[in-house]
Amino acid sequence: MIRTWLRELGLGVRFAAGGGRSGWARTALTAAGVGVGVAVLLLAASVPTVLDGSEARSDARQPVGVMGEDAAPPGPTTTLMAWSGTTFRDTQILGRLLQADGDREEAVRPPGVAHFPAPGELVVSPALREMLETEGELLSERFRGTEIVGTIGPEGLKGPGEPAYYLGADGLDTDNAWRVTELGMKGGETPLDPALVVLLVVMLSVLLMPIVVFVATAVRFGGERRDRRLAALRLVGADIAMTRRIAAGEVLFASLLGLVVGALLFLVGRELVEGLSISTISVYTADIVPVWWLGAVIVMLVPVIAVAVTLAALRGVAIGPLGVFREGTTRRRRVWWRLLLLAVGVAMLVYFGPDDAASTVNEWGISAGVLLMLCGITALLPWAVERAVTRMRGGPLSWQLATRRLQLNSGMAARAVSGVTVAVAGAVALHMLFAAVETQQRVETGHDTDRAQAVASRLIDEGAELGPFVDRYATAEGVTSALGLVRGWADLDVALDADGNRPGTSFQIGDCRVLRELIEVEACADGDVFVVPSPDREALAPGDRLDLAGPVEASAESAPSWWTVPAAARETHSIPGPHGDQYYGVFATPSALDVSGVPSLSAVALLDTVPGDEDVVEHLRNLAGVQEWNEGVHVLANTRLTSQFATIRNALFVGAVVIMLMIAASMVVSTLEQLRERKRQLSVLVAFGTRRGTLGASVLWQTAVPVGIGLALASAGGTALGVLLLDMVGAEVTDWLAFLPLTAAGLGMILLVTVASLPMLWRMMRPDGLRTE
Structure with a gap:
């Protein structure tokens, strides 16, 4: 029996490899589709090695x-x-x-x-x-x-x-x-926030699901001609089981050829990727090596998927000696099992939500729930297209040609856009989750950009350097005002503590304008002194002596620089500065506290800049330069994103670009395959006087109808999935219209696919398409 099966599988391989131009065209389309999917899967399997290589080089320089x-x-x-x-x-x-x-x-x-x-x-x-x-x-x-x-x-x-x-x-x-x-110090690992883990799991599921759908669709290219050929085999004595094994052998050869094509595309792509940099992410060619066990799974799983999908497709087709039953009236698709996939996916997402108490996430459970929901949405597409096209009547000739074609075989059209449907559904949910998690991961900095937009700071050797430092930034291009401040540390004239250290306090010197940005001041004039008690220390009292030289005295063996808190010093409270910091200790105007000769101080400049000019910040950074370790410019912002979220966002952008390119390629290949199947019908229509514009419009409608239905289904399903995911991470919906830009992208893809298929459509309309063998 095994020898018989092998012989029949080999016969299928001979049909795929030796079927003339038609057979090779069919095999080439399948191999191309599978190859694109395999190349992307191998790229995804290389992500762990890419991350490991990047992290190892980063650790090596620490x-x-x-x-x-x-x-x-x-x-x-x-x-x-x-x-x-x-x-x-x-x-x-x-x-x-x-x-x-x-x-x-x-x-x-x-x-x-x-x-x-x-x-x-x-x-x-x-x-x-x-x-x-x-x-x-x-x-x-x-x-x-x-x-x-x-x-x-x-x-x-x-x-x-x-x-x-x-x-x-x-x-x-x-x-x-x-x-x-x-x-070579190895950096410590910071655990991800549960919301980020959910986002990462959903992102991987959404990006990988269209690839699997695309591979499953590609192995069914040329299905109509294959079924007619199998009917001819039945006529010469083959039974149903034999025809299925022959079909399996044919698609097995094409899928194995697709593995070779995918490996070649992967090798070519990895040589080109080193020259690309997308959203700060770049990769060395040597790092792009699939994890061995993931590569083995891909090599074994792709042929299995190809054979399984082919055999599943043949179960719904009655191939007899006199023809294929599918060309007549087909049984209406059932909807119950499609809804069951959705229900099970919803149940898994509800059950496997993050454990807030333990801060843990069941990655496999959430991933399975997302994949089941996406599978359910994709499985609903053929049923929805079939129900919709059966009710379409009348309209222009191009519309009638398209709808009639869809009514004869809506399954092929649904398969062609299934990748778009699953990608858009996942992208809608991911966008909703992404927007909500971004709100959670946006950290309030405490900066007040209405009071200042940048802060320049520098360690100075003595207080006399403050003026030139502030003037340098005040005259920079795009700066409208600059407030200067000197900060330092002073030792108190008290006994040493138990650890042998002398208690101290900070002091800040600036004019009344800058002091009002840091402390509560009603009346201020040059010569005033203010005292702000720190939360863990009593307030300074008039008569307290401070050594402004501070810790420098012991190391530099310099004389102390004593200053006494005047009797007129007033106690007040600290307020957050424009840069979010609060200072305590002594606040004095320049004439009240002269630090022109005091060593080891810090100069700070609060800068107002021209709004809307992005180059202002670059000019300020240029003033600081890169040679001075002790000077820098800090740009103020009301909020900032956590670094972990920013990394995930960049990775999502890269993955989305790759997947959208793959989906566009898959739609083009699917459309070309459908046109090749209809070569004779198109030639007949042209022979009877049908205009080329009418046929071009029919191709547009034939693509637009299933895509439109798929986008509507994906928008509804993706929104529902997004709401479930947001409930899991305890976030609220921030964007109910997330599907609109993605739907617009899908509609734009329709036009691109139609334009790309027109050259082949014109070639298919030649009169030589009427020839037969």
């Missing part, structure tokens, strides 16, 4: 060292490293300052850096080098006084599109930098 008194002693191989990153137009640029304690050639250097940079020398990533060339002076001004002497190798970057640099420096010490003895 310093092992400490700052301050606990730092290791300097040695011939130790390196001082300080953070010096910057941002350009929302793009984070990784930056480090490097200073060797000994010989630069022997010092610890980051991976990918061939030669340790001397002071002023810059080693940049290829992406940053390209940014410097394309952005011109607006970015290159930030690196003034530096010279590019090298390029960071791949082993030192998370991806080829990561902008990064290492800058040689001098003047670093353990007070402002890490003394690095080695590199």
Whole structure:
């Protein structure tokens, strides 16, 4: 028996491989469809290795060292490293300052850096080098006084599109930098919020489901001609079981060929992906390697799906010696089992919701519930198309041609748009969940952008540097006003505590305008002093003495700089500044507290900028530059997104682009396959005088009707799924109209598919299509 089955499967392979132009065209369409799906699946199976490779390279450049008194002693191989990153137009640029304690050639250097940079020398990533060339002076001004002497190798970057640099420096010490003895500290893992886990699970389910649907659809290309050929085999003596095994052999050959095509597409695509950077995500070619067991599952599962789908399709077709029963009246599709899929999916989502008490998420249960609901929505599409087209009557000739074709075989049309339906349904639910979770993950910063839009800060050696520092930013392009403030730390003239430390307090010096931004002040004039008690310390009293030199006195062996709280000092309360911080201690105007000679202070400038000018921030960052570890510009924003959510958002954008391209390709292939099946009918219609415009419009209607029904079904089902998911994470619906842009995208896809199929339609209308064999 096994030998007989193998022989019949081999006969199917011979039909697929040796069926002439028609057979090879059918096999090529199936292999192309399966190949596209397999290539995307292999790409998805490579995601774990891509993440592992990126994380490993990121860990390899992390310093092992400490700052301050606990730092290791300097040695011939130790390196001082300080953070010096910057941002350009929302793009984070990784930056480090490097200073060797000994010989630069022997010092610890980051991976990918061939030669340790001397002071002023810059080693940049290829992406940053390209940014410097394309952005011109607006970015290159930030690196003034530096010279590019090298390029960071791949082993030192998370991806080829990561902008990064290492800058040689001098003047670093353990007070402002890490003394690095080695590199390669593994970063700790931060657990994901349950809402983010649900979002990630739904995202993966929604992105992968259309691929499976597309593969299942592709293996049914050429179904009508195959059934007619099987009817001819019945005429020469083959029984039903034999015809099914022959059909299985035919689709098995096409699916195996599709695996080869998919592997080739994957190999070609992975060579091209290194040059692409989508939403800050970039990948090295060497990282794109499928996880071995996922690759094995894909290789084994695709042929199984192909054979299973083919045999399932043949169960609904009666193939006899005299023809195919499907060409007559077909049995109406049943709806109960389709609704059952939806009901089971809803039940699983309700049952497997996140456990708020334990902060855990059943990823497999939620994924299964989402997939069952999407399967139910997709399964409803053929039933809905069949019920809709049976009621269509009359209309223009192009409409009648389209509806009649749909009435004869609505299943093929429904299969062609099933990928669009499942993708839109999942995208609607995902968009609703995404918008709600974004609201949850948006953190209030406490900034008040109505009072200031940016804050510049710098550590200064003495108070006299405040004026030039503030003036430098006040005259910057796009700055309308700048308020300067000096901050420092003073020791109290009291006994040492139990740990041998002297208690202290902070002091802030600025004019009345800036003091009103930080404390409650009714009346203020130059010479006034205010005292704000800290929550954990009693308020300073008039007569208390402060050493403004603070902790610097002991280390620098400098004389103390005593100042006494005047009797006229008034007690008040602190208020959050524009940058969200609250200060305590002494607040004084410049004439009341002169710090022109006091060392180790911090200068702060609160900046108002021209609204709507995005380049203002870049000019401010250029003033700070990248060579100074102790100066920076912080842009104020009322809210910010958590970094984990931002990463998921970028990954979603990349996945959505890939899936939409695949769906568009699948619709084009499906339409071309339907036109090939109708070659003879089209030639007959042209021979009888039917206009080409009429036939083109019929192709448009033939695509638009099932797509329209599918979009309506997907919008309703996706919205219901979105409401369930939002209830799971305890969020409210923020966008009931999430389906509108996705529906518009689906309608635009109809036009693109129609335009792409017109050249083949014109070719199918030639008179030679009337020839027969």
